[in-house]
Amino acid sequence: MQLAFWTVVTAALVAFVIARRPYPNYDSYYALVWGREIARGHLPDYAVFRTPTPHPLFNAYTAVLSIAGARAVRVMTMLSVGMYVTLLLGVYRMVRLKISPVVAFVAVLVLLTRTDLLAFALRSMLDIPFLNLIVWAVVLELKRPRRGVAPLVLLGLAGLLRPEAWILSGLYWLWLGVAIVRPRLHLPGGDVSRARLASLMPLVALPPIIWISLDWWIAKDPLYSFVSTRDVAGALGRQKSLLESIALIPRFVGGSEPVVNALVGTLGLVLALYLLRSRMFMLVALALSGLLTYLLIAVGGLSVIERYLLLPSLVACIGVAFALTGWMQLTGQPRRAAIGLAVASLVVIGVRLPAYASTIREFNGESRQTSSRFAGIESILTAAPVAADARRCRPFLAPTHEAVPVIRYQLDLAKDEVVASTQLSRAATHGLQLLQTGYLDPISLTSISHVQRKPWTVFPLTNFTYRAENDAWIVYAKC
C-alpha cells in the first residue's frame, strides 16, 4: 500500500516534469552558470547585476550537473523532483517515529496540497534539498537519539546551502552537551562525553568557516554573501521592519493555504504539544529555530520572504495532520477534545475547498505560463536568424535581469556579453534585443510604468530591425 502510494506520487511528478519544459528559477539558473564556470576550473563570477546569493554546496552541485551539458537543466529538475519525494518521505518517517503512521500519512497529504513547495521543486530551488537535509537529520536523530556525527554532517551540508542551518547545528551541539551540564535529566541516548562533544565541534564550525572563506577567496570579501543579499533585498524592496515581518508570519507559515495551515496547524500543534509533550520537542524546536532565524534575517535587513519560514511551515502542516487525526491515538477526555478539533478542522477545510481549487488552478496556470516562457526563450535563441546574429552581435540585451542567466547558460556567454536593459542608463545603440511579446500589447504599450521604468526596456530600439518572434518573445538586432 505504502509502496503504491509513493510510486503514484513519484510517477505523477515525473509525468508533470516531462510534460512541461523545465523552468529553474533565477537563482538556480545562476547556480548553473556558476557551476559551469567552476567545472571549467574558473572561479565563479559573482559580480553580476542583481546577483543572487551564492550558495557553496549548490554551486558544487551544479558544477557536477554541468557535465550533462545542455541537458543539465532537465537533469536538475528531475533531481529536484526526486528530492521533493524524499522530503515527503522524510517527513513521513519523522512523524511516524514521533507521533503515528496515520498522522504521518495525513501530514504527507497536507504537504501535497502545498503548491508553493511543489513550485520550489519544479523550479529546482535549493530550498528542497535544504529541507531534505534537515528533515533527514531529524529522522536520524529520532531513530538513535544523540547520534552526533550523522545529523551534524547533514546539518553541516544544509549550512552550506543556507546559513540558517548554522543555528540548528549549534543548537543540536548544545543539546548533545546538555547531559554534561545537567546529568540528572536522563536524556534518551545516554551521555555524550566532553571529549566527544569537542570532537564534534568542527562539524558545527566548518560550514560557516567554509562559506566565509569561499566568499573571501572568490569575492575578496568574507561577508560578500550577506552584504550582496542585503543590497539586492533593498533594491527589490524586500526589506521589512521587525513588526512588519512579525505580521507576515501567519501568511508565510501557511504557505499556499494560510487559513488551514496557519490556523488549524497551530491549533493542532498546541494540542499535540499538550498531549504528547516531550515527543513534540524536536518538531517544536525546529519550528522555533526557523522563527528565530526568520526574525534575525528581518533584523539583518535581508529579504523577508516566505522561503525563510519553510521549517515552521513544514511543522504547521504536521499540526494540521494532528488536528485531523490525532484523536485516533487518544482515549477519554483528551480524545473528545481532539475529535472536536478534528470536526472544526474539517469544517475549516471544507469552507476553504474553493480556495484550494483556485490555488491549484493558479499554480497550474503559472506553471504552464512560466514553462512556455522558458521554452520560448530557448526556441527563439536557436531560431535561425537569431542564432546567426548571436554569434556576432554584442551585447545580448535582455529585457530585465531575469532572462540574463538563461541566455548566458543557453548560449554559453560571458558576463559582459549579456546585459539587462534595465541596468542601462540609456538606450543601447547596437546588439541583439530580446523583448517579451506581451510588452507590445497595444494596450500595455500605453502603460505609464513603461516610461517610468525606462522606455528602452519596453520598445524595440531605434534602428534595430526585426529578426524573429514566437508566442512569448521577439528579437531585434543591429549588429
Place this chain on the structure above:
Amino acid sequence: MDRLREVLNRVALLTAALALAACGATAAAASATTNRAGVSGARFVGPRVRIAGRPVALAATPDRVWVADATSGTASVIDDSRRERVGSVVKVGGSPYSLRFAFGRIWAANFRDDTVVAVDPSTRKIVSSARVPDRPFGLADGFGAMWVGGIARGTVTRLDAATGAAVGEPTVIDGVPHGIAAGALYVWVVDIRDNEVLRIRPSDGHLVGKPIPVGVLPDAIAIRNGVVWVTNARFSTVVRIDEATGRRLGRPTRVPARPQAIAVDETAAWVVSLDGGALSRLDPLTGRVTGPPVLIGTSPTDVALTGGGVWVVNSKDDDVVRYAPRG
C-alpha cells in the same frame, strides 16, 4: 381673499423652490462623485451590455455597434437604439485589438494572428483576410484603402478596400505605430516609441515632412475638419495639430489619466481615459474640456459615436455602455 390667495401662492412658490433645490442638490451630489482612480465627475448610471472575456475595441455602423473581445477573438453586435446584443458572435481571429467600419465592412486587426479580416455586417461572414505579419493594431480608412499599423516591425500596410489584400510594399517607419488615421492629405501615424506623429503620402506610401513631436506616449489619433487630435498617455493630455501645416493648435488639454481612444464628430471630441475610468467631452473648435468627465467604468479602451450616443467599452468591467449626451 386676495390676501389669502397671495399667501397661498407664496407658499406654493416656496414649496416648489424648495423641491427644485432639493432635486438640484441630489443631482449635484450625484455629479460630484469620485471614482477609485480619484477622478471626480458624474457617474454613469445607464444600462450596461455585458460582453464576456476582455472587450477592447468598438466599431459603429449606422445602426449597430460591434465589440471585439480580445480573449475569445470574437465580435459581438449590439443594436444601437435597443442597447441589446443581436445575433450570434462572429469569430474574427486572435486578439482583435481594433475594429473599424469602412467601405461597408467591419475590419478587424488580429494582433496575435497577424491578420486583418473584413466582415460583411449583413451576413456576418468573413469576406477577406490579409496577412499582415507585424502584430497589426491601428486601422484607418482613406484614399480608397485600409491602412494598417504594425507594431512589431514598425510598418504601415495598405489594403485594397475591395479585396482586402495588401497592396505594394509596406511603409517602414523606424518606430512603433500605435494610432493611425487618414486625413484629407495624408495618412497620419502615431509613433508611441519616439513620441511623434508621422505623415505618409498615400500616393506612394512615402513619409513626408518632419515628424511632429506630441509629448510622451502618444497613442490614439482622430482627424476631423482639418484638425488632427492626438492623445498623450504619459501626460494625460490631448494635443491638436493643424492638418495642413502640421503646427500645434493651442495648448494641450488635460484629461483624466491615460487617455486611450478618441472619437470626434461635429459637436464634440470624446476621449476615454483607461486609468481614469472616464469619458471626457472636448469642444471641437477650441479643444477645451466642456463639463466634468463621465465616470464611465473600469479601464475603458475604446469609444465610438452613433446616432444614439457615445459608446464606450470597459475592458475590466466586461461591458459596453452608451452615454447619451444632452445638448
